Amino acid sequence: MLGIKNVDELVRPIQGRAYIELQSGIVLARRALGHLRSAHETSLFISGTSAPTMAADALHRLVWNAAADLWGDGHYSSAVQRAATFLNAHVQDLTGRRDVSDNNLMAQVFSPSPPEIGKPRLRWPGEDTDLTVKAMRTGILQFAQGCFAAIRNPATHGTVELDPQEALEQLAILSTLARWIEQCELVRFDGE
Numbered sequence: 603m604l605g606i607k608n609v610d611e612l613v614r615p616i617q618g619r620a621y622i623e624l625q626s627g628i629v630l631a632r633r634a635l636g637h638l639r640s641a642h643e644t645s646l647f648i649s650g651t652s653a654p655t656m657a658a659d660a661l662h663r664l665v666w667n668a669a670a671d672l673w674g675d676g677h678y679s680s681a682v683q684r685a686a687t688f689l690n691a692h693v694q695d696l697t698g699r700r701d702v703s704d705n706n707l708m709a710q711v712f713s714p715s716p717p718e719i720g721k722p723r724l725r726w727p728g729e730d731t732d733l734t735v736k737a738m739r740t741g742i743l744q745f746a747q748g749c750f751a752a753i754r755n756p757a758t759h760g761t762v763e764l765d766p767q768e769a770l771e772q773l774a775i776l777s778t779l780a781r782w783i784e785q786c787e788l789v790r791f792d793g794e
Contacts, residue, residue, distance in 0.1 A: 661773055662780035664692055669773055678769035679757050685776050686754035692780070696788060697722050704754060708746035714739060717791045724786040742782050749779050 658673065659666055668688035669681035690703055697711050699721070710721060717723045726742060728735030753772045757764070764772070 656770070656774065658770060658773065661777035662784075664688055664780050665773055665777045673769075678764045678766055679760065679762070682753060682764060682769050682772045682776070683757035685773055686750065686757065689776055689780055689783075690750070690754070693724070693783060696783070697724065705747050705750040708750055709743070712739070712743035712746055714743070717789050719791045719793065722788055722790045724783060725789050726782070727785065727787050738782075742779075742786070745782075746779055749775060 659670070665685045665688070669685040672678075672681035672684055690707060693707055693711060694700055694703065697707075699707060699711065702710055711724045713723060715723075726735055726738040728738075730736075753775060757772070
């Protein structure tokens, strides 16, 4: 790539001395750095952005593992629907709640009201009086309901295939919810 055929070009003995010359190596290193800089600049010019990219397999494992096969086959809406379904089942498993699902399940398990017999809650950890904890609990409740109303339901009942970008964004949203759920504590009724 930079015209190097062998290491001899980098290391040359100086005649009559026990030293070697690395000057050509320094020149070569400068050339390599220049190439890297111009490759980066070229990439920016071509793509028009230096925005980060996101690897789908870095999403929460529950979400990506559920979606991966369908995604690979180009069924983006089905991949989103399956990920949401698996997330719903995960919350049911955590709470033992098989009597409700989707939006209603999220409303009940993240409810700020105290747990009832057979109706545990998932709570963001922390002191009940801490404003950030209160905000997270309220936000997760609303966010979880929104995920199932605005992502899972259209993916399940819609007929239009999502484009890959929009589907990836929806998987990222579900991944965020899955990570928050993972951090929540299960709170049961005192008598259970």
